Amino acid sequence: MGIIKIVLAEAERADAEVVEEIELDIGRLSTVEMDSFEFAWRQGVKNTILEGAKKNINRIGGMARCLDCAFDFPLEQVFDPCPLCGQHLISIIAGKELRVRSLVVRGE
């Protein structure tokens, strides 16, 4: 619903009647489960400006930086250790994204 509110505000500002495309960043470490998202999306966009919009989703993979040895590595689970030194002293640098990136809209 947060997405729909953002889109409605942007569309109003741009005097748009139809949203043709929407681009979303959803990180793999974010709190979104894609099956649930797809289900909620189908229901949520009904009778809104987003109904029929093409949805482009960028799944951003998790990345972490080891605070011990400064090594950057892909992170599947937040409790994965650094593959170089085995420490859990890590900082998540990507994968938590949950963002509306852009819209393609059309006016009347």
Place this chain on the structure above:
Amino acid sequence: MCATCGCDTTTHEHFHAHGHVHDHHGSHEHGATTINVERDILYENSLLAERNRGYFSARQVLAINLVSSPGSGKTALLERTLTDMKGQLVCAVIEGDQQTANDADRIHATGTRVVQINTGKGCHLDAHMVLHAMEGMKPEINSVLFIENVGNLVCPAAFDLGEGERVVVMSVTEGDDKPLKYPDMFLTSTLCIINKTDLLPYVPFNLEKAKENARKVNHRLEIIELSCQSGEGLPVWYDWLNRKAGVAFSDQST
């Protein structure tokens, strides 16, 4: 309409600028236009959370978001804490549950100011609910505000309430792998309380394993083991509270 944030409780237009900018997109009446939005999906909650955080900071309130699965002992911990800290710290409580005012009644019985939020079908508190609960409550300057979230280790992790500290409670009657099964909550918390330690002799809970798992998820996480029944470990929790309150009460950031 709400005087504070302008909400009418169903539709929120708080942050929409209503100054229409009509001419930015050229004169292509029938052409498609790309808008770079770059906006976090939870931004509305984040903005309200920052508003709450500013309020807490200005009033030097230590706000603590208490999260856990149902039944880990959040309310019992509060009852014990509020009773033991009476006269030392001024406290208030916001209770979040789907239904009933049972927990608020329990807190009220300790002589503490309390507001109950019922989320209905909702599975978590959000910053907007807390903002409105505070309007009725107006926490005192130099006080501690406990916000007891809905018992749920999943969704509350995603919603910043504007708190200064997030305390996740787990109990020894749960699995010691809970931090790995519900990592987001442990990742976003600052303190983990392992509760009901008086039951350790009777359950197959590996305390060291649990602490190791929690630190795998979040190496910054502080951990306190305690029992609200025996009182074991409570002084460590009260030291932590006093230390954090001391910092909040001397907040010079505003």
